[in-house]
Structures are given as structure tokens and as C-alpha cells.
Amino acid sequence: xxxxxxxxxxxxxxxxxxxxxxxxxxxxxxxxxxxxxxxxxxxxxxxxxxxxxxxxxxxxxxxxxxxxxxxxxxxxxxxxxxxxxxxxxxxxxxxxxxxxxxxxxxxxxxxxxxxxxxxxxxxxxxxxxxxxxxxxxxxxxxxxxxxxxxxxxxxxxxxxxxxxxxxxxxxxxxxxxxxxxxxxxxxxxxxxxxxxxxxxxxxxxxxxxxxxxxxxxxxxxxxxxxxxxxxxxxxxxxxxxxxxxxxxxxxxxxxxxxxxxxxxxxxxxxxxxxxxxxxxxxxxxxxxxxxxxxxxxxxxxxxxxxxxxxxxxxxxxxxxxxxxxxxxxxxxxxxxxxxxxxxxxxxxxxxxxxxxxxxxxxxxxxxxx
Numbered sequence: 001x002x003x004x005x006x007x008x009x010x011x012x013x014x015x016x017x018x019x020x021x022x023x024x025x026x027x028x029x030x031x032x033x034x035x036x037x038x039x040x041x042x043x044x045x046x047x048x049x050x051x052x053x054x055x056x057x058x059x060x061x062x063x064x065x066x067x068x069x070x071x072x073x074x075x076x077x078x079x080x081x082x083x084x085x086x087x088x089x090x091x092x093x094x095x096x097x098x099x100x101x102x103x104x105x106x107x108x109x110x111x112x113x114x115x116x117x118x119x120x121x122x123x124x125x126x127x128x129x130x131x132x133x134x135x136x137x138x139x140x141x142x143x144x145x146x147x148x149x150x151x152x153x154x155x156x157x158x159x160x161x162x163x164x165x166x167x168x169x170x171x172x173x174x175x176x177x178x179x180x181x182x183x184x185x186x187x188x189x190x191x192x193x194x195x196x197x198x199x200x201x202x203x204x205x206x207x208x209x210x211x212x213x214x215x216x217x218x219x220x221x222x223x224x225x226x227x228x229x230x231x232x233x234x235x236x237x238x239x240x241x242x243x244x245x246x247x248x249x250x251x252x253x254x255x256x257x258x259x260x261x262x263x264x265x266x267x268x269x270x271x272x273x274x275x276x277x278x279x280x281x282x283x284x285x286x287x288x289x290x291x292x293x294x295x296x297x298x299x300x301x302x303x304x305x306x307x308x309x310x311x312x313x314x315x316x317x318x319x320x321x322x323x324x325x326x327x328x329x330x331x332x333x334x335x336x337x338x339x340x341x342x343x344x345x346x347x348x349x350x351x352x353x354x355x356x357x358x359x360x361x362x363x364x365x366x367x368x369x
Contacts, residue, residue: 014244016255021255025249060176068125078113080312086116088309089304090263099178104238106240120310164223165222168226172230232269261303
């Protein structure tokens with residue numbers, strides 16, 4: 001059977017990497033790091049840890065509001081500061097549904113652009129990712145990922161099964177909005193990985209895919225199986241880039257991408273098979289469909305049915321940014337220019353967050369509100 005190669009989207013940078021862009025990017029990253037630290041230590045700790053002793057539901061609501069305001073800074077960076085055009089197409093989806101999102105994994109920053117859609121739907125603080133455990137080791141950002149309940153995995157089912165089931169069992173409360181994002185390919189796309197995936201597909205009678213890898217089905221099925229009774233739908237999301245796939249630093253410095261195209265297909269939960277084998281076949285078929293969508297995207301420059309979402313409100317973004325930076329400034333003042341007790345408090349909270357993130361510890365409610 002013939003094995004095809006994928007269509008490459010690599011090329012020249014959309015914008016040149018100038019000293020001014022580097023300086024601006026570094027400044028933005030410093031602001032994001034400082035705001036994350038101060039919001040997490042002074043507000044997030046009380047919402048995600050102390051309040052959780054009384055109510056997981058109210059803890060999540062408070063944490064979503066506080067850290068959702070910080071997460072909203074990323075779409076502001078991408079769309080308003082870097083001037084990256086984000087184009088949505090496909091199905092218009094309602095706000096604040098409980099959904100499982102599955103997306104292709106083209107590059108290391110795909111997951112960050114899901115915040116752009118979640119922000120438009122009022123769920124940016126409720127989006128959860130299944131992500132590599134190594135990302136939890138990032139300074140400060142790893143603490144944020146832990147507090148907002150991202151699921152860390154080793155990408156080996158034998159090692160991840162117990163963690164997945166333990167975390168998924170806490171996501172069934174229908175009072176809490178939920179966007180749980182999974183990347184069934186398990187890794188980002190490269191030509192070498194694509195060739196290995198195609199070889200495996202050819203040997204096992206599976207579809208030969210050019211623009212995506214064959215999906216790994218166990219993690220997706222576990223999420224679907226455990227949460228099916230509390231979910232409204234699955235969002236099948238396909239992401240394409242013009243004209244070059246970005247790295248994290250490309251995003252930070254604003255040199256790439258020129259455009260991000262996000263195609264959304266809403267699939268009612270009752271339209272997805274129940275059994276594991278049937279779900280695996282269904283998921284493989286969905287990735288074959290993604291492959292076709294991406295082939296047409298590379299040929300035509302867009303996905304079908306564009307324009308389902310409008311632009312972010314610049315005013316709302318600026319107001320959110322102002323209050324996040326204002327609160328950060330107040331917290332920074334108390335940290336450096338107030339009582340020694342603030343420094344002791346900071347040290348204790350940082351110690352807790354570091355250990356809780358490392359050991360994946362969360363408080364268990366001792367009272368009920």
C-alpha cells in the first residue's frame with residue numbers, strides 16, 4: 001500500500017523577529033508570570049484550597065473566576081497584541097455546555113488557542129486539559145495548571161489509568177461547566193511521526209492519514225465512558241495554521257502564525273457509540289475526516305462555513321487586563337513593602353503549591369455547602 005507524505009506548512013516567518021518584538025515578547029511573558037504568581041498566591045490559594053474544604057462546586061466557581069481572568073490574557077496577547085487572526089468555522093456552539101473536546105495536535109501551542117474559543121463561550125476558566133506531566137514542572141505555570149485541575153499524564157496507559165479515573169470521577173457534577181480537552185494523537189505532528197503512523201496503518205488495514213496521526217483511543221474512551229452521563233456533546237476541533245506552524249516563542253514574540261483556523265463540529269453525545277471497540281472505530285473515522293478537512297484547508301486556504309464567531313471585544317480585554325495588573329500591583333506592594341508576615345505567608349503558600357503540584361494533591365471537603 002502506498003504511503004503518502006503530509007503537506008508541509010513550514011516556511012518563512014510571517015513577521016521578522018526584530019529586537020522590538022523580542023523585547024515586547026519578554027515583557028509580556030514577565031507580566032504573565034508575575035500576574036499568575038500574585039493571583040495564585042493571594043487569591044487562587046483561598047479559592048482552590050481553603051474553599052474546597054467546604055465545597056468543590058463553589059471552589060471551582062471562585063477559581064474559574066479568578067484564574068479565568070488570567071487565562072483571558074493569553075487570547076488578548078494572541079489576537080490584540082500580536083494581531084494573529086483567529087478564524088472560526090463549522091458549527092456555532094452554545095455557551096457553557098459540558099463537553100469533551102478532541103483536537104488534532106499540529107504543534108506545541110495548539111492547546112493555547114482553545115482558550116480563544118472558550119473565552120468567547122464564557123468557559124475559559126472551566127477548560128481542563130489532559131497534558132504531559134512534565135509541563136506541571138514549569139515554574140508558577142505548573143502550579144496554575146494544578147489549581148485549575150489539568151490532568152497530568154505520562155502518555156502510558158498503565159501509568160495513567162488510575163490518575164485519569166481519579167480525576168474524571170470528580171468532574172461529574174453537572175452544576176459545574178466543563179470543557180475537557182484531549183489530543184488523541186498523544187503527541188504533536190512531525191513528518192517522522194507521520195511516517196511511523198502511516199506504516200502502522202498500512203500493516204493493520206487502517207486509513208493512511210497525511211495531516212494527522214492515528215489516534216490513541218484508550219484515553220478518549222475513558223473520558224467518554226466516565227463522563228457520558230454528565231456531558232452534552234463532543235466538540236470535534238480541527239486546527240490549521242497559515243502559513244507556518246508556530247512554536248511557543250513564535251507566539252510570544254508575535255512572529256507567527258499569521259492566521260489560526262479552528263473548525264468546530266458539535267456531535268451530540270447520544271450519536272457516539274457505547275462500546276470501546278465501536279468508539280475506537282468511530283474516533284479513527286473522525287480523524288480520517290480531519291485529514292480530509294486539512295487537505296482541503298491546505299488547498300483552499302480555509303475551512304468550510306467560516307465566520308461563526310466574532311472578534312474579541314477590545315474594550316473587555318483591556319478592562320480585564322487593567323484589573324488583573326492592578327490587583328497584581330497591589331499584591332506586589334504588600335509583598336515587598338509591608339509586614340514580614342506577608343513574606344512568611346508567601347513562603348508557606350509557595351511550599352504548599354509546589355508540593356501539592358508535585359504529588360497531585362487536592363483537599364477533600366470536610367463540610368458541605
